[in-house]
Amino acid sequence: MVQIPNTPTSADVARLAGVSRATVSYVLNNTRAVRISEPTRQRVHEAARELGYVPHAAARSLRAGHSRMVLISAPAIPVGPLYGTFLNELQWALGRLDYTVVQYGTVGLRGDEAARSWAELRPVAVLVPGPGLDPGGVALLKRSGARAVVTFGPERVEGAHALLMDHDAVGHCAGAHLYERGRRRIGVVIPEEPGLEVYSRPRLAGVRQALHGTCATVTELPLAYTERAAARLAGQWADSGLDAVFAYNDEYAMLLMRALQDEGVRIPEDVAVMGADDLMLGRLLRPRLSTVHIDLPSGRDLAELVDRAVRDPGGEPAVHAVLGAAVVRRESS
Amino acid sequence: MVQIPNTPTSADVARLAGVSRATVSYVLNNTRAVRISEPTRQRVHEAARELGYVPHAAARSLRAGHSRMVLISAPAIPVGPLYGTFLNELQWALGRLDYTVVQYGTVGLRGDEAARSWAELRPVAVLVPGPGLDPGGVALLKRSGARAVVTFGPERVEGAHALLMDHDAVGHCAGAHLYERGRRRIGVVIPEEPGLEVYSRPRLAGVRQALHGTCATVTELPLAYTERAAARLAGQWADSGLDAVFAYNDEYAMLLMRALQDEGVRIPEDVAVMGADDLMLGRLLRPRLSTVHIDLPSGRDLAELVDRAVRDPGGEPAVHAVLGAAVVRRESS
DNA sequence: TTGAAAGCGCTACCAC
DNA sequence: GTGGTAGCGCTTTCAA
Numbered sequence: 058m059v060q061i062p063n064t065p066t067s068a069d070v071a072r073l074a075g076v077s078r079a080t081v082s083y084v085l086n087n088t089r090a091v092r093i094s095e096p097t098r099q100r101v102h103e104a105a106r107e108l109g110y111v112p113h114a115a116a117r118s119l120r121a122g123h124s125r126m127v128l129i130s131a132p133a134i135p136v137g138p139l140y141g142t143f144l145n146e147l148q149w150a151l152g153r154l155d156y157t158v159v160q161y162g163t164v165g166l167r168g169d170e171a172a173r174s175w176a177e178l179r180p181v182a183v184l185v186p187g188p189g190l191d192p193g194g195v196a197l198l199k200r201s202g203a204r205a206v207v208t209f210g211p212e213r214v215e216g217a218h219a220l221l222m223d224h225d226a227v228g229h230c231a232g233a234h235l236y237e238r239g240r241r242r243i244g245v246v247i248p249e250e251p252g253l254e255v256y257s258r259p260r261l262a263g264v265r266q267a268l269h270g271t272c273a274t275v276t277e278l279p280l281a282y283t284e285r286a287a288a289r290l291a292g293q294w295a296d297s298g299l300d301a302v303f304a305y306n307d308e309y310a311m312l313l314m315r316a317l318q319d320e321g322v323r324i325p326e327d328v329a330v331m332g333a334d335d336l337m338l339g340r341l342l343r344p345r346l347s348t349v350h351i352d353l354p355s356g357r358d359l360a361e362l363v364d365r366a367v368r369d370p371g372g373e374p375a376v377h378a379v380l381g382a383a384v385v386r387r388e389s390s
Numbered sequence: 391m392v393q394i395p396n397t398p399t400s401a402d403v404a405r406l407a408g409v410s411r412a413t414v415s416y417v418l419n420n421t422r423a424v425r426i427s428e429p430t431r432q433r434v435h436e437a438a439r440e441l442g443y444v445p446h447a448a449a450r451s452l453r454a455g456h457s458r459m460v461l462i463s464a465p466a467i468p469v470g471p472l473y474g475t476f477l478n479e480l481q482w483a484l485g486r487l488d489y490t491v492v493q494y495g496t497v498g499l500r501g502d503e504a505a506r507s508w509a510e511l512r513p514v515a516v517l518v519p520g521p522g523l524d525p526g527g528v529a530l531l532k533r534s535g536a537r538a539v540v541t542f543g544p545e546r547v548e549g550a551h552a553l554l555m556d557h558d559a560v561g562h563c564a565g566a567h568l569y570e571r572g573r574r575r576i577g578v579v580i581p582e583e584p585g586l587e588v589y590s591r592p593r594l595a596g597v598r599q600a601l602h603g604t605c606a607t608v609t610e611l612p613l614a615y616t617e618r619a620a621a622r623l624a625g626q627w628a629d630s631g632l633d634a635v636f637a638y639n640d641e642y643a644m645l646l647m648r649a650l651q652d653e654g655v656r657i658p659e660d661v662a663v664m665g666a667d668d669l670m671l672g673r674l675l676r677p678r679l680s681t682v683h684i685d686l687p688s689g690r691d692l693a694e695l696v697d698r699a700v701r702d703p704g705g706e707p708a709v710h711a712v713l714g715a716a717v718v719r720r721e722s723s
Numbered sequence: 724t725t726g727a728a729a730g731c732g733c734t735a736c737c738a739c
Numbered sequence: 740g741t742g743g744t745a746g747c748g749c750t751t752t753c754a755a
Contacts, residue, residue, distance in 0.1 A: 064512075064533060064534055064535045065533070066731095066732055066733085067732070067733065067734095068732080068733095076741075076742085077741065077742045077743075078732090078733080078734090078742090078743095079734080079735080079741070079742060079743075079744090080740085080741060080742075082733070082734055082735085083734090083735095083740095083741085086734080088734090088735090090735090091735095091740075091741085092740065093740065093741080094740065094741090097740080097741085109529075109530055109533050111506055111509040111510055111530065111533075111534050112510060112732085112733080113452070113510070113512060113731090113732050113733070114448075114510040114511050114512070115447075115448035115449075115451060115452050115457075115511070115512065115731095115732085115733095116448075116452055116731075116732035116733045116734095116747090117732080117733055117734075118448060118733095118747090119446070119448050119449055119452060119731095119732080119733075119746095119747050119748065119749090120732080120733045120734050120735085120746080120747050121733085121734075121747080122747065124448075131481075131493060133478060135469075135470075135471045135474030135475060135478070136468075136474070137468075138468045141468030141469070142468060145466060145468070145495070145497055148464075148495045148497050149497040149498055152497060152498060157507070158494075158495060159492050159493065159494055160464060160492065160493035160494075160495070161491075161492055161493075162478070162481045162491060162493070164478055164481050164482040164485060165482055165485060173444055174490070176444040177444055177445060177446070177447040178447050178448070179397075179446060179447070179448065196442075197442055197444065200397060200398070200442050200444075201397055201444050202397045282670065284670075284673060284674075308670075311671075311674055312670070312674060315674040315676075337615070337617075337641075337645070338644075338671075340617060341617075341644055341645060341648040343648075399747095399748055399749085400748070400749065400750095401748080401749095409725075409726085410725065410726045410727075411726090411727095411748090411749080411750090412725070412726060412727080412728095412750080412751080413724085413725060413726075415749070415750055415751080416725090416750095416751095419750080421750090421751090423751095424724080424725090424751095425724070426724070426725080427724065427725095430724080430725085445748085445749080446747090446748050446749070448747095448748085448749095449731090449747075449748035449749045449750095450748080450749055450750075451731090451749095452730095452731050452732065452733095452747095452748080452749075453730080453731050453748080453749045453750050453751085454731080454749085454750075455731065
């Protein structure tokens with residue numbers, strides 16, 4: 058008969074090694090304040106290995122009164138390679154600082170409930186990309202023991218540290234560049250996919266700002282990420298009289314560019330096209346896609362910010378503008 | 391003076407409401423077995439709200455002896471939209487079943503250490519995409535209370551349930567299709583990026599298998615995901631005499647296709663090109679990219695598998711082949 | 724209908 | 740050097 062083995066506890070280890078639970082704890086945690094004889098250490102390690110003992114993180118942090126868990130809110134929309142690598146770097150860096158990093162997705166919960174379920178885990182720090190956290194949520198998390206709450210996205214939130222990713226700058230770059238290239242009737246693609254407004258709105262605003270006080274016009278172009286929608290938009294192009302378009306990002310740019318080319322619109326002669334994100338993708342298009350390169354902060358830097366905030370939770374919430382944006386001109390503009 | 395507020399506990403709620411901690415627990419958990427008078431309920435809820443009380447998940451599961459945490463190992467490589475949507479659906483479905491879903495990345499730990507750090511969280515179930523878990527790890531997790539361990543990827547692991555994503559089938563489809571189209575000298579791109587072998591090897595094997603017993607030849611084409619590498623490969627194309635290539639996936643296909651076209655190679659006349667994953671990308675290329683559409687299992691199905699396994703941990707580890715693969719012929723083949 | 728108390732696994736203080 | 744033990748926040752049995 059197969060018996061489901063009970064999870065071994067430190068008491069089991071103690072019993073097997075013939076010592077007390079305290080001693081087990083001292084040995085396995087390398088407690089410096091107390092010296093344990095070498096033979097005893099051996100026996101304890103031996104016993105732990107034999108039983109396959111794994112400490113119980115929840116019990117430990119319950120006892121300690123705090124955890125080293127950093128909770129990162131996992132966005133509901135699939136993320137691109139840019140953010141993906143950033144996240145990996147961040148996780149790695151936090152791991153080096155001995156934090157336990159956990160991504161907690163909150164599909165289907167409204168901001169309030171989300172913050173509550175995060176708080177139940179009593180993380181020492183909470184990182185929230187994009188929106189989805191309001192001042193109330195921040196307060197709740199802090200009251201639940203979070204020593205650092207960091208948002209990174211286009212908006213800051215009262216009470217939280219912010220890595221301000223100023224997507225206005227992305228649009229600004231694009232707008233200024235297109236204007237400089239002699240374009241005056243500029244379209245800006247606004248993805249219809251939900252959840253992208255937080256990025257598309259500031260990017261649009263940036264374009265407007267760059268063109269403010271000039272004779273250039275800005276036209277919003279709602280666009281779903283489908284061939285049909287792109288074809289429809291391209292079909293109406295001649296009527297629009299636009300001579301340039303900032304396509305939100307490289308993927309939408311590819312979609313639109315293809316549709317325009319299929320309509321016989323010449324790029325960049327008739328219409329200049331710009332993307333953003335500087336994906337490999339853009340280099341492979343013909344004409345090569347001009348884009349806005351985005352510099353995310355390094356994961357290491359953010360990890361250090363988190364660590365500092367955790368060690369000194371009294372500090373004022375810092376707001377860092379961290380998004381570098383620079384035009385990469387290729388052939389489409 | 392600003393005082394760091396202490397996290398309120400159920401004892402605080404009890405005090406404020408003028409009842410015992412037991413009563414608080416009964417009210418907040420809606421314990422059916424015990425009836426609490428309406429006025430008391432009100433007072434408790436009131437107090438909890440006023441204090442911003444959030445239950446302590448760790449303490450709860452420590453007491454309960456088990457958690458409802460499902461741990462999903464977060465892959466180190468950035469994932470595509472395909473897997474991203476699958477993951478979201480899965481999280482949503484598990485959430486509906488009242489599990490707490492957490493993605494735990496293990497950048498930099500070897501399989502053994504990874505399993506250990508997962509086990510420290512005492513999850514009730516562990517889902518591991520791709521490799522990174524050996525039979526020892528599975529045993530460790532089970533001994534630590536995991537009632538279900540599910541791998542999903544191309545290989546199965548002793549002791550764990552498996553969603554067998556048979557990437558051979560992807561290659562097989564591609565190979566058979568290219569053969570059928572009259573191609574006999576077939577190249578297969580093997581990405582040089584680390585971590586992709588688990589997928590590329592089976593896909594290659596599938597191609598070989600499809601062509602076994604025919605006069606067609608298979609040539610491995612190692613390729614890094616850079617323009618330079620692609621240009622180099624394309625430069626040597628004439629010498630190779632290949633008349634078709636299965637490019638691992640749509641992204642590598644785009645990379646290579648572009649390089650070939652820049653070399654003056656005509657597609658599909660001189661060389662047929664196939665991708666895989668059926669991304670939007672492929673539809674936008676010219677010629678439109680033929681691809682292998684991959685059908686991942688629905689997140690709901692996997693969630694149900696997990697739930698069943700959790701409820702009946704005695705059951706034999708099930709192995710499901712779950713990857714549908716079908717050729718989508720467009721213009722590049 | 725409500726309260727007292729035990730105990731989940733762990734660590735840290737204090738005795739020996 | 741090592742062991743006894745209190746107590747982290749919570750649920751649940753038993754008593755009142």
